[in-house]
Amino acid sequence: MKEQVELRGKTWFKALTGSNTPKNGDPNSVLATTAAIGNESALFLCVVPDKDSRFPCVRDGQVGLEEAFTLATHIRAVIAEDRDIPREAKRSIIAIVDVKSQAYGRREETAGIFFAAATSADAYTSARMAGHPVISLVAGQAFSGGFLTHGYQANRTLAFDDAGIVIHAMHKEAAARITRRSVAELEKLGHEITPMSYDVRDYAKLGLLFKLLHAEDPQHPTSNEVAEVKNAIAEAIADARKGKLDLSNRWESGAAKETRKGTLAVRAALEAQWFNE
């Protein structure tokens, strides 16, 4: 069933856009297309597994060099095309996220994957700061550098609420090893320490999500479920257009007042001392 989980991104890309073929000149691991959402058109982006990739360490759907630069290319094209139109008319960019991680490879390190990832994060940030609504739909896994490269710069993030969704800094086995715990201990700790949890409903308590969505069988969505997800994306777009361009909505959210007290305390203290000269 492992393979199915990694194809959830592709399933939802197809369900929302009607297409799942890569563009000419793009690697097979990136899906990019323009499709309707509500009564406007938006750029949809997704990173998918490509078992024949010329980079061996991305073949299971990891985000590598080609993926990062391809995402950045598409995003920058939209920014350039919409440069002279007002904020409310700028196209939305929808990141469908199902990434198990960044690529863990020597080729990638040698050729500077840190920089490739930065170009993609930069492109997403540029789009958001220029006024494009950037919406992430977490349809499967959203791990670490993979998520930082593809999706974590969104103004609004949506995620499904089932056990197939994992948003985290590191997968369980590696995190257990590094923090010298067993996987069972790590899971138990996740229930007590919210930011360590692997459960998306705990993640929602951090105030980083706009909304949780549900599908009975996320691998085979019904047409009603697809319509509901499209509505939620349209709602997120409308909300993003009304909001600030930066990410302050994350720590100013209701949930963050409970779970991110440290963030809020340090921000308040620094601001007070900064201007006190």
Next chain:
Amino acid sequence: MKTPTIIPDFVNRRSFIELDARARAQSLFDEGAWKELVGPFDSIESPWLAKQGVAPQSDDGCIVIKGKIGGSPAVAIAFEGAFQGGSVGEVSGAKMTAALDLATRDSEAGKPTAAVLLLETGGVRLQEANLGLAAVAEIISAAFALRQHAPVITIVAGTVGCFGGMSLVAGLSSYTIMTREARLGLNGPEVIEQESGIDEFDSSDRALIWAINGGEQRVGMGLADSLVEDDAGKIAAAVRDCVRQGVPEKHRTEQVELYRARIAALDTSRQIDPAILRQQWASTTRGVR
């Protein structure tokens, strides 16, 4: 009879790497023209570490110093590599984001304020996992916003190096300064070996690590800007140069086409030779920035 004694440079040199994060940050500012903000006496600690039996630190391993560099307003934000590997936790991450945001606010109000990020970090603090990762995303956004008005200057001096999510922050900085003792990359060698096997990366092969991640290579291949000796005076001078140069005309992360073409041209049928890659990339980067 007195013969003049020749004292080699390194005897009088003040090592930067041997300084802790606070002293490193202080050493960059004009004499007497700085103050630390939200320091240890404010005692804003990680709310998550004690619950896991890990001793917190009263500055959470992140030092913020505001003042003047070469006469211009600036803020330095330094991660202390000796505390939890310089990892990004909720508080240390939020401190960096907030300082960048305030520098942006001053810059927008007509007082351009440069930021210097001293990154000695292994990445996200796993005891605060998702809030650390969220903090990195927020730092990226805040650094991007400031970069429109004033330079964001990253220093990776060593010996921890800069790995994990914070390597993206180095990637999108206006200028990156490194020493030969510094390493920069997304995944550390141990992580690659663990995830992809020893054939992919033998993490005991020190020469290979330095050939790929070392400061000389990163500057040589054009993904960092200046290679400076481990000398506090020289590093401070390099930072003053960057502050004086201001915001570059085009940031490296905006040069997507150039780098996409370079990746397309790579032979991936075998591992890439770092020395050859450096030659290929260096010759065309010259003059770009």
